[in-house]
Amino acid sequence: MxxxxxxxxxxxxxxxxxxxxxxxxxxxxxxxxxxxxxxxxxxxxxxxxxxxxxxxxxxxxxxxxxxxxxxxxxxxxxxxxxxxxxxxxxxxxxxxxxxxxxxxxxxxxxxxxxxxxxxxxxxxxxxxxxxxxxxxxxxxxxxxxxxxxxxxxxxxxxxxxxxxxxxxxxxxxxxxxxxxxxxxxxxxxxxxxxxxxxxxxxxxxxxxxxxxxxxxxxxxxxxxxxxxxxxxxxxxxxxxxxxxxxxxxPSLDLVNDRRRAIIQRYAEAAAGGPMTILPADGEHHVGHLAVARMADRSRGRAELSKRGVATDVHFPVLDYQQPGLKGDECFLPVSEKATEEVFSLPCFAELTDDEIEFVCDAIRSLAS
Ligand SMILES: Cc1ncc(COP(=O)(O)O)c(C=O)c1O
Structure with a gap:
C-alpha cells in the first residue's frame, strides 16, 4: 500500500x-x-x-x-x-x-x-x-x-x-x-x-x-x-x-485525544492477532504510551522493525532487579511476566495519518 x-x-x-x-x-x-x-x-x-x-x-x-x-x-x-x-x-x-x-x-x-x-x-x-x-x-x-x-x-x-x-x-x-x-x-x-x-x-x-x-x-x-x-x-x-x-x-486535551485515538487504531489493527494493545478507551487514559503485549516479544519487535516501525520497552527491568536499586528480596509474578512481554509503539500527537496507517499495516502483518 x-x-x-x-x-x-x-x-x-x-x-x-x-x-x-x-x-x-x-x-x-x-x-x-x-x-x-x-x-x-x-x-x-x-x-x-x-x-x-x-x-x-x-x-x-x-x-x-x-x-x-x-x-x-x-x-x-x-x-x-x-x-x-x-x-x-x-x-x-x-x-x-x-x-x-x-x-x-x-x-x-x-x-x-x-x-x-x-x-x-x-x-x-x-x-x-x-x-x-x-x-x-x-x-x-x-x-x-x-x-x-x-x-x-x-x-x-x-x-x-x-x-x-x-x-x-x-x-x-x-x-x-x-x-x-x-x-x-x-x-x-x-x-x-x-x-x-x-x-x-x-x-x-x-x-x-x-x-x-x-x-x-x-x-x-x-x-x-x-x-x-x-x-x-x-x-x-x-x-x-x-x-x-x-x-x-491550552492544547493538552486535544493532544490527549489524539494519542488515545492512535492507540485505538492500533488496538483495532491488532484484534485477532498474536499481539494485544493495552486499551486507552476513555478519558481516564491519556495515551502516553501505546503498549503492546506479546508472548514472543522479540519476534514482534523484530518484524515491526523490519517493516520500519520503531519500538521500545517501558520498562525492561523491574526496580528490584536493577543492580543500582537492590533492596529486599522480592517476587511479583504479574510484574515479572509483564516486563518480559510489553513493548511500546510510536505514539505522539504529531504522527501523521499515513504513519498511523503504516504502523497498523505492520501490526496486521504479524497475524499472517
Ligand atoms: C512514571 C514516571 N515517573 C517519573 C518520571 C520522572 O520525570 P523526570 O524525567 O521529569 O524526572 C517519569 C519520566 O521520566 C515517568 O515516566
Missing amino acids: FDVILTVPMNDLSRGIERDRSLLQSVVDSVFDSGHVVMGPQHDAFQVELARYLGVTSAVGVASGTDALELAIKAAMPAGRGTVLTAANAGGYSSIAARRAGYHVRYADVDKDTLCVNEDTITRGLADDVGVVVVTHLYGHLTDIRQLVEVCHSRGVRVVEDCAQAIGARRDSQAAGSFGDLGAISFYPTKNLGALGDGGAIVTNDQEFAARVAQLRQYGWESKYRVTVPGGVNSRLDELQAGFLRAKL
Whole structure:
C-alpha cells in the first residue's frame, strides 16, 4: 500500500517545535523582555493555570518529575515511619526519589490488566512502617484509587500519585493528581505536556502540604535565608520552561485525544492477532504510551522493525532487579511476566495519518 518506504520513529520532538515555533519564540521574547529568569511572572501564572486545569487548590513548580516525587514523598511521610510502598515496573523513578529522600522502598504487584497497582496489591503490601504509597498512573492510565486512598488513610498512610504519564486523565471529571494527598508531574519533553527541557510540579488540595513542598523546593526556606524545614533542596521551574508550558497547556486535551485515538487504531489493527494493545478507551487514559503485549516479544519487535516501525520497552527491568536499586528480596509474578512481554509503539500527537496507517499495516502483518 505504501510505495515510499517509511520509518516511523518512537517520537520526533522537532515536529511540534517547528509547528509551534512562533508561539515558542514569543515566549522567549517575553521572558527576555521581563528580565526574570527563575520564579518570575511566567512561573507564578503557570502554577495558577495548572492548578485551575487540574481542579486543585495548589500547584508548585519544580525542576523535574523526579524532584516532584522526592519532595511530595518528603512532605507526606508521617513522623515515625520510613518506608515507601510502590510498583516495581514503572521505570524506577519513585524508587530513586524515595531513596533520595532517605526512605526504604518496598514493592507491590500490579493488576494484570492495567499493569498499575490496585487496592488489593497495595493492601497486601501495607505494614506498620509504610508511611507513603506512590501510585504510578502508568502509560497514561488513571488508576481508580478512591478505595485505595481510603484504605491507606484508615491506616495513617499517605498517597502520592505519580502523574508523569497521566496529566489530564480524569474519572468523573476529577483529574489525576487530585485523588491522593499529593500528585507529582513531569514535564520532560516527551510527556503529553512537555517542556523544552526539564520541569515538574507538585499538586495538592492540602494547604499544609502545598506550603511544605514550596519550602522544600527552595532550601527549606520559610523566608529568605531562614531554613525552618529540614531536607530542602534547590529545585525550581525556570521562567522559559514555565512560559513554554503555559503556551502548550491550552492544547493538552486535544493532544490527549489524539494519542488515545492512535492507540485505538492500533488496538483495532491488532484484534485477532498474536499481539494485544493495552486499551486507552476513555478519558481516564491519556495515551502516553501505546503498549503492546506479546508472548514472543522479540519476534514482534523484530518484524515491526523490519517493516520500519520503531519500538521500545517501558520498562525492561523491574526496580528490584536493577543492580543500582537492590533492596529486599522480592517476587511479583504479574510484574515479572509483564516486563518480559510489553513493548511500546510510536505514539505522539504529531504522527501523521499515513504513519498511523503504516504502523497498523505492520501490526496486521504479524497475524499472517
Ligand atoms: C512514571 C514516571 N515517573 C517519573 C518520571 C520522572 O520525570 P523526570 O524525567 O521529569 O524526572 C517519569 C519520566 O521520566 C515517568 O515516566
